[in-house]
Amino acid sequence: MIRFLVRRLILLLLSAFAAASICFFFLRILPGDAALNLTGMEASDEQIAHARAVLGIDKPLIVQYGVWVSGILHGDFGCSYLTKLPVGAEIVRRLPVTLPLSFFAFIIASAVSVPLGILAAVKRKNAVGIGISAVSAVGVAVPSFWIGIILVWIAALRFRIFPAGGFPREGWADPVAALRSLALPVITVSTVMTAGLIRYVRSVAIDVFSQDYIRTARSLGYTAFRARIRHGLRNMAVPLLTVLGIEFTSSLLGAVVIENVFALPGLGSFLLQGVRSRDFPVVQNVIFLITLFVLVVGFCIDVLQRVIDPLIGRREANDEN
Amino acid sequence: MKTDIRKINIPLIAGTALVLLTAAVALVSCFWTPYALDDTAGGLRLSAPGALHWAGTDKLGRDLFSQLMVGARYAILVAVLSPLISAVIGIPFGLIAATGGKILDESLSYLFDAMIAFPAILLAMLVVTVQGASMSSAILAIGFSSSAAVARVTRVNALHVLATDYVRAARASGVSRPAVLFRHVLPNISPMLFVQLTLVASGAILAEASLSYLGLGSPPPQASWGRMLMEAQSSVLTAPWGAVIPGCAIAVFVLGLNFLGDGIREIIDPEEEMNE
Numbered sequence: 330m331i332r333f334l335v336r337r338l339i340l341l342l343l344s345a346f347a348a349a350s351i352c353f354f355f356l357r358i359l360p361g362d363a364a365l366n367l368t369g370m371e372a373s374d375e376q377i378a379h380a381r382a383v384l385g386i387d388k389p390l391i392v393q394y395g396v397w398v399s400g401i402l403h404g405d406f407g408c409s410y411l412t413k414l415p416v417g418a419e420i421v422r423r424l425p426v427t428l429p430l431s432f433f434a435f436i437i438a439s440a441v442s443v444p445l446g447i448l449a450a451v452k453r454k455n456a457v458g459i460g461i462s463a464v465s466a467v468g469v470a471v472p473s474f475w476i477g478i479i480l481v482w483i484a485a486l487r488f489r490i491f492p493a494g495g496f497p498r499e500g501w502a503d504p505v506a507a508l509r510s511l512a513l514p515v516i517t518v519s520t521v522m523t524a525g526l527i528r529y530v531r532s533v534a535i536d537v538f539s540q541d542y543i544r545t546a547r548s549l550g551y552t553a554f555r556a557r558i559r560h561g562l563r564n565m566a567v568p569l570l571t572v573l574g575i576e577f578t579s580s581l582l583g584a585v586v587i588e589n590v591f592a593l594p595g596l597g598s599f600l601l602q603g604v605r606s607r608d609f610p611v612v613q614n615v616i617f618l619i620t621l622f623v624l625v626v627g628f629c630i631d632v633l634q635r636v637i638d639p640l641i642g643r644r645e646a647n648d649e650n
Numbered sequence: 651m652k653t654d655i656r657k658i659n660i661p662l663i664a665g666t667a668l669v670l671l672t673a674a675v676a677l678v679s680c681f682w683t684p685y686a687l688d689d690t691a692g693g694l695r696l697s698a699p700g701a702l703h704w705a706g707t708d709k710l711g712r713d714l715f716s717q718l719m720v721g722a723r724y725a726i727l728v729a730v731l732s733p734l735i736s737a738v739i740g741i742p743f744g745l746i747a748a749t750g751g752k753i754l755d756e757s758l759s760y761l762f763d764a765m766i767a768f769p770a771i772l773l774a775m776l777v778v779t780v781q782g783a784s785m786s787s788a789i790l791a792i793g794f795s796s797s798a799a800v801a802r803v804t805r806v807n808a809l810h811v812l813a814t815d816y817v818r819a820a821r822a823s824g825v826s827r828p829a830v831l832f833r834h835v836l837p838n839i840s841p842m843l844f845v846q847l848t849l850v851a852s853g854a855i856l857a858e859a860s861l862s863y864l865g866l867g868s869p870p871p872q873a874s875w876g877r878m879l880m881e882a883q884s885s886v887l888t889a890p891w892g893a894v895i896p897g898c899a900i901a902v903f904v905l906g907l908n909f910l911g912d913g914i915r916e917i918i919d920p921e922e923e924m925n926e
Binding site for chain 2: 601
């Protein structure tokens, strides 16, 4: 276990380093000049040189990279090209919108999809199961932001149940208003996730329920329901954990897009603003943080899997021999 | 493969029909659309669907049905080019991992895993930041980042085929490694690869729609379903059809691609269906 933890931790660090490198170098090796973007095409050579010196992009790439990475390690994410304000502080200011949005969406999606997915598996031959499968098949085929637009139309503009967008100025100091403005975005993100999850849970459940140990339990006098709960759920734990972890990260990614449907001042709108104004420090830091989050969740899942099912490790060790 | 009349492959038929429908609309749009894309001559702004404008008009009075048709053309382009790019990069790397020995295999597998963790839409945003919004940036970024998943599927299935007796027999009788790859491995893994590529295609459609919706996809003279949705959002209360119809178009195409993948999987793996 210790050996596995160390190996997995090294892999996490390497991947984080790789992600940082992708974020940094992808922006720089592609043609395009940040200084020219900021000063405009008519700028004189001196102006451009001055802008480059101010931004710190007159130094060699590798030095800039070192400055950025060591800054991150000290909690300093650098400053926006455009506003000259520290990016780290702006990210921290926006997390209270993005994190609750993706967290609530994840909780709702998991709570709805696991029972429905299992139901779809158990009743797969009759109308209930087929209905659930059909709805979820459509659910994964529509773009998430489209569901958002439709919700704005019906629930916000037509019936005025929830606000169509924005976030209260006071933030969470006014929890009711904050929750109300997050309601539609949360429903949007969780709907798409639920559809995908139901499909996955259904196929895992079908797989587990057709195993021999369920039949054995039935022959020992368990009812079908008890056999599935007692032996089925346990064996579904590991695959479910894996997919829920992936979904946790996709809820964050979904939030990034959906924030822009509802004009929420979160990480996603910050990122979009950065992309539009070619503000490299904003783009590279936000994307790096999201990827880091994905990697850390992946790490936690791998460790949890080992805790739940120690056989995984033994199986892999056998493979290596 | 023996065919059983009682068991009709519904997903395959439905998927093929929906994909062909989109392709047909895209093809027709190359020769004919009810109105020119920039035609505002009717002057009917935000008019409802009717005999004159089958899908209504937008806030400039342009015909939405014509935009939908041209949008199908770009959707087809995305659904063909992104998987193509991911296949061109992913399949060779998957084969290299499967045949290149333990160290190469392990390091490439880690690389695939790391790349899969890097979401396509974020990579596309990196590219757009530098290159500006364009359809080719989106297609390239999505294709590139889907290539890791293709590589992984290639590797797993190729390892499986390489371990079979007939490949061993072929190798023992002196068939060279490249010949084995082309004659035995690739043909045998191509159905699984095709399933994966339909997934890449439907993912690419949705990702490109998101990018276009955010204003990071194809710029205005080109019609794109995602940007139609962005433009329709501000007038969704007075002209909801402008937002409803392009969304349905996306859903039809993506659903078709997903069904197509399911249908092929049913052919490859009838055993699994028997369990169901």
